[in-house]
Amino acid sequence: MRFKVFKNTVLLFVLVAISCGSKTKNDMSSNNEIPKQVQNDTTIQEDKKIIVGANRTKEYLPLLRGKRVGVVANQTSVIFIKDIPIKLEAPKSLSGQHKPLESTVTLNQHLVDSLLALNITIKKVFSPEHGFRGTADAGEDVKDGIDTKTQLPIFSLHGKHKKPTQQQLQDLDIVVFDIQDVGVRFYTYISTLHYVMEACAENNVPLLILDRPNPNGNYVDGPVLEKEHSSFLGMHPIPLVHGMTIGEYAKMINGEGWLKDGLTCNITIIENENYTHDSFYSLPIRPSPNLPNDQSIRLYPSLGLFEGTDVNAGRGTEFQFQRYGAPFLDQTHYTFNYTPQPNFGSKFPKHKDVVCYGVDLSNVQAKREFTLKYIIDAYNHATDKSKVFNTANFTKHAGTTKLQQQIESGLSEDEIRATWKADIDAYKKTRQNYLIYN
Known part of the structure; x- marks a missing residue:
């Protein structure tokens, strides 16, 4: 005692x-x-x-x-x-x-x-x-x-x-x-x-x-x-x-x-000490099973949209949210492929045991930014575009029906971004009222 x-x-x-x-x-x-x-x-x-x-x-x-x-x-x-x-x-x-x-x-x-x-x-x-x-x-x-x-x-x-x-x-x-x-x-x-x-x-x-x-x-x-x-x-x-x-x-x-x-x-x-919104912060513990490192965390905002599609975003591999692929993406266009297998954090990955063709991003210099280029790329190079979007689930992830429609209609990323600029500007003004850190 x-x-x-x-x-x-x-x-x-x-x-x-x-x-x-x-x-x-x-x-x-x-x-x-x-x-x-x-x-x-x-x-x-x-x-x-x-x-x-x-x-x-x-x-x-x-x-x-x-x-x-x-x-x-x-x-x-x-x-x-x-x-x-x-x-x-x-x-x-x-x-x-x-x-x-x-x-x-x-x-x-x-x-x-x-x-x-x-x-x-x-x-x-x-x-x-x-x-x-x-x-x-x-x-x-x-x-x-x-x-x-x-x-x-x-x-x-x-x-x-x-x-x-x-x-x-x-x-x-x-x-x-x-x-x-x-x-x-x-x-x-x-x-x-x-x-x-x-x-x-x-x-x-x-x-x-x-x-x-x-x-x-x-x-x-x-x-x-x-x-x-x-x-x-x-x-x-x-x-x-x-x-x-x-x-x-x-x-x-x-x-x-x-x-x-x-x-x-x-x-x-x-509050955190010595933190600002411009600070780099490397997570010492993975926040969830499929975000294993800084690379995945930086890419997650962009590759996370694939969760609302039938494209695999690395689940069932050791490079979760650092790659994407599907069996219906054009294998003549992509030189990279992988086969998802059940593992820690993903008992039933999309396209389990099936070869997926796509892109490996595990070694790129990932920036802290959000981009639509990956999901636009996957849609544009799908051999059967009807297989890409799981519409109801994609809408929940995107928060709007417009994004799927915009991608399917062939709008560029810049054209799509222009449609949400006013909403972003309004949100930033509201957000300013609640910020604790610079």
């Missing part, structure tokens, strides 16, 4: 030291969490100075002490830290003298594990798409269960319920939301944020948001969602690439009155 108390005291000291911020090195992620392709990306160095909200423990631990806490989390919900060498004073009863002992303290990286170690009373965990530990396929229902490590009950927000129920919230004093987003409208974590905010507002439970950088946060682009096409893949009239962090987007949800019945959620945002 003495050791446990001592250990938790040391952990608290370490967390407080981390939360002091900008002068603490932030190269704290465990190497076994970093995919090799991310480690090899040498273009992103400056963001070692970025301190994510979860690391600023000094700011939010007092808000959780003595409270019954629920946590919305997945595998990205971590406090970044390495083993820290410490010198301890040996008790006289053990050594007979005050002799320093050298040891190390390792803080469990996961937010839930860390808070439990610091005697924060966590009652339950809510998990988004892909589950608490981040292993479920895209779109796969995630069931309620018990976390084998902590024995905490886990309630899925991507199965029977997408919104916490009144019963699930009734024994909570506060909810913590900490999930890494990638800044794309159809990436469903922001829809989960909406429903968590709505449930908290309805049940008078405050929400603490631990903010994280947006790796695609340096630009705004793509068609703005039309309200009649709202779904879990896009709930609000924002562009395909929205250019906001989770914290900023929460402010917009409140400010624009998007919660049911005009409710407002009581939110507190623990």
Whole structure:
């Protein structure tokens, strides 16, 4: 028992030291969490100075002490830290003298594990798409269960319920939301944020948001969602690439009155330090099974549109969202081909066991931008164009029926872009009201 108390005291000291911020090195992620392709990306160095909200423990631990806490989390919900060498004073009863002992303290990286170690009373965990530990396929229902490590009950927000129920919230004093987003409208974590905010507002439970950088946060682009096409893949009239962090987007949800019945959620945002929207940020942990590295995250806004088509975007390979292809793309035009096979994060990939012809983008210098050139290319070189679009699903991803019609009619990318410019300009003015970072 003495050791446990001592250990938790040391952990608290370490967390407080981390939360002091900008002068603490932030190269704290465990190497076994970093995919090799991310480690090899040498273009992103400056963001070692970025301190994510979860690391600023000094700011939010007092808000959780003595409270019954629920946590919305997945595998990205971590406090970044390495083993820290410490010198301890040996008790006289053990050594007979005050002799320093050298040891190390390792803080469990996961937010839930860390808070439990610091005697924060966590009652339950809510998990988004892909589950608490981040292993479920895209779109796969995630069931309620018990976390084998902590024995905490886990309630899925991507199965029977997408919104916490009144019963699930009734024994909570506060909810913590900490999930890494990638800044794309159809990436469903922001829809989960909406429903968590709505449930908290309805049940008078405050929400603490631990903010994280947006790796695609340096630009705004793509068609703005039309309200009649709202779904879990896009709930609000924002562009395909929205250019906001989770914290900023929460402010917009409140400010624009998007919660049911005009409710407002009581939110507190623990901000990132040393982050701007122009910052490069390399994710040390894949945010979902099929975004394994920086390359995939940069290409995801553009290649993600293939999710609404019958073209494979690398699922079933080790280069998810770094290639695209289909058996009905012209093999006389494309020199690259691959065969999707079931793997981690994709049990049933499109065109499983079938040769797909297309384009490999794994080694191109991907820019942080959104482009239509890949989907226009695939449509133009389909031997049977009727096989490209899965219309209903594509509309959910695009947020509009117009984009498919424009591509099919042969408009160029510049001509299509011109049609959404006014909507983008209007959105940017609204967005400005909710920005936390420059």
